[in-house]
Amino acid sequence: MIHLAVAIAFLPYNTLVVAAGVAAVGCAAGVIGTFGVLRKRALVGDAAAHATLVGVACALLLTGQRDLAVLLVGGLLSAMVAIVLLVLIRKFTRTRDDAATAIVLSVSFGLGITLISGMVSRGIPGSGGLERFLLGHTASLTATDALLLGTVSVVGVLCIVVGLKEATMVAFDPDFAAAAGWPAATLDLVLIALIAVMVVVGLPAAGAVLVTALVVIPPAVARQWTERLVPMLVIAGAVGLLSALGGVVLSSLAVQVPTGPVVVLVATAFLILSILVAPCRGILWRTRSVSGLSSVSLTKTEVGAATPRVMERKL
Numbered sequence: 001m002i003h004l005a006v007a008i009a010f011l012p013y014n015t016l017v018v019a020a021g022v023a024a025v026g027c028a029a030g031v032i033g034t035f036g037v038l039r040k041r042a043l044v045g046d047a048a049a050h051a052t053l054v055g056v057a058c059a060l061l062l063t064g065q066r067d068l069a070v071l072l073v074g075g076l077l078s079a080m081v082a083i084v085l086l087v088l089i090r091k092f093t094r095t096r097d098d099a100a101t102a103i104v105l106s107v108s109f110g111l112g113i114t115l116i117s118g119m120v121s122r123g124i125p126g127s128g129g130l131e132r133f134l135l136g137h138t139a140s141l142t143a144t145d146a147l148l149l150g151t152v153s154v155v156g157v158l159c160i161v162v163g164l165k166e167a168t169m170v171a172f173d174p175d176f177a178a179a180a181g182w183p184a185a186t187l188d189l190v191l192i193a194l195i196a197v198m199v200v201v202g203l204p205a206a207g208a209v210l211v212t213a214l215v216v217i218p219p220a221v222a223r224q225w226t227e228r229l230v231p232m233l234v235i236a237g238a239v240g241l242l243s244a245l246g247g248v249v250l251s252s253l254a255v256q257v258p259t260g261p262v263v264v265l266v267a268t269a270f271l272i273l274s275i276l277v278a279p280c281r282g283i284l285w286r287t288r289s290v291s292g293l294s295s296v297s298l299t300k301t302e303v304g305a306a307t308p309r310v311m312e313r314k315l
Contacts, residue, residue, distance in 0.1 A: 018138050019248040021146025022205045026244025026263070028153035029198045030218030030236035031160055034229075036195045037219040038171040043098070044083060044192060046212040047105040049199045051082035053112025053208050056133055057119060066126040068145045071133075072200050079196045082108050112208070135207035136260030138248055145204070152201050156194055160233075167191060168229055205244055206260035214240060217267040224271075224278035243267035 036045055052075035059074025060066065082104050089100040119127035132140070141149075160167060169177040170187045178184040195215060202211040222235035247263030254262075276283050 014143070015248070015252050017143045017146045018141045019245055019252075021141065021149040022138055022248050022259075022263075023241045023245040024150040024153040025198070025202050025205050026214055026218075026240035026242075027237040028156045028240070029202055029214040030222075030238075030240025031157050031233050032191075032194050032198050033215030033240075034219040034222065034233050034236045035160070035167055035171045035191050036215055037223070039174075039188070039191065041192060041195060042212065042216045043101045044086065045195045045199050045215050047086055047101050047108070048079035048082050048196045049203075049208050049211045050105045051078045051108035051112070052076075052200055052203060053116060053133060054078040054108055055081075056130065056203075057112060057115035060126055060130070061115075061119070061124070064126065068141070068204070069148055072148075072203065075203060076197060076200045078108070078112075079200055080193070083192060083196060109208070132258075133203050133207055134209050134260075135258035136203070136205055136210070136263070137207075138204055138251070138259045141204055149201055149204065152197065156197060156201075157237075159190075159194060163187075163190075205247075206263050207258070210260045210264045213264040213267060214244070217264070217271055218243065221267075221270050221274045224274035224281050239267065239270050243270060 033045070036042055055074035055076065055078025056071045057074075058078065059071050062074075063070055086100055086104045089095055089103065090097060093100075095103070116127070116130045120130065129137070129140070166177075166182065166187050169180075169182060170184050170191065174184045174188065177187070198215060199211050202214045205211070206214055218236040218239040219232070221239045222232040225235055226232050243266045244263055246266040247259055250266070251257045251259040251262045274282065277285065279285055
């Protein structure tokens with residue numbers, strides 16, 4: 001942690017601004033992604049992430065603007081369309097959930113790659129570099145872009161804070177929420193929409209291929225450390241923030257290394273560490289507990305075996 005702070009202190013001002021924006025995205029993705037993991041909506045976020053390329057390409061074609069806000073709006077629209085298609089396929093066909101998700105993911109991703117490749121090959125103005133949305137492109141972000149990412153992230157977290165009670169109810173027991181008169185279906189759609197927003201906002205940080213990791217890995221890390229929701233949200237947000245920040249710093253120090261994979265690797269390091277040493281659920285902790293129980297059982301067995309001998313001596 002100290003080494004990370006020292007490395008950040010020596011970064012240029014522009015890199016610091018970008019790092020702040022991306023760190024805000026990582027924090028918000030961890031917080032909002034917690035409800036996606038609890039509601040088993042991780043694959044929905046993955047399908048939405050892969051569909052964003054279509055919206056990015058179409059936004060550039062229709063507007064002719066390379067502004068990040070315009071491209072992200074296009075990515076959000078295509079992500080929502082992908083989610084709607086996913087729901088329709090599940091509802092009106094006999095396709096299973098995993099198969100429907102795979103269909104939407106692969107088709108939308110293939111369409112996005114085709115559009116971007118065709119635009120680049122035909123020399124459409126502004127299309128150069130769109131492929132960076134695959135793996136993240138924080139190096140090209142401006143201070144205005146970073147402010148946009150940070151603002152959207154803060155608004156997303158505020159939505160969760162305001163509707164924490166409702167979101168918790170829907171995440172843990174949607175049937176009870178519906179029976180109690182809560183608009184469970186509407187709240188579920190709002191949570192999915194928030195996940196889609198964070199997936200889109202996370203495109204500059206991790207890219208369309210890996211952005212789902214920002215929404216899934218931090219909650220998975222937090223789940224290893226606690227069983228309570230509020231601490232889980234705090235831990236997931238902190239892990240997302242540190243992962244994004246560490247990824248930006250490491251990718252800025254290395255040459256020709258995209259940000260997205262580094263961010264995911266940092267988050268994965270947190271996950272591996274948590275799986276090993278987390279209290280109660282960590283492998284080392286459970287191994288130690290089993291060893292302790294075995295020693296206690298062995299001691300009891302020895303005492304039980306020695307008792308008849310003591311009785312015999314007394315007799």
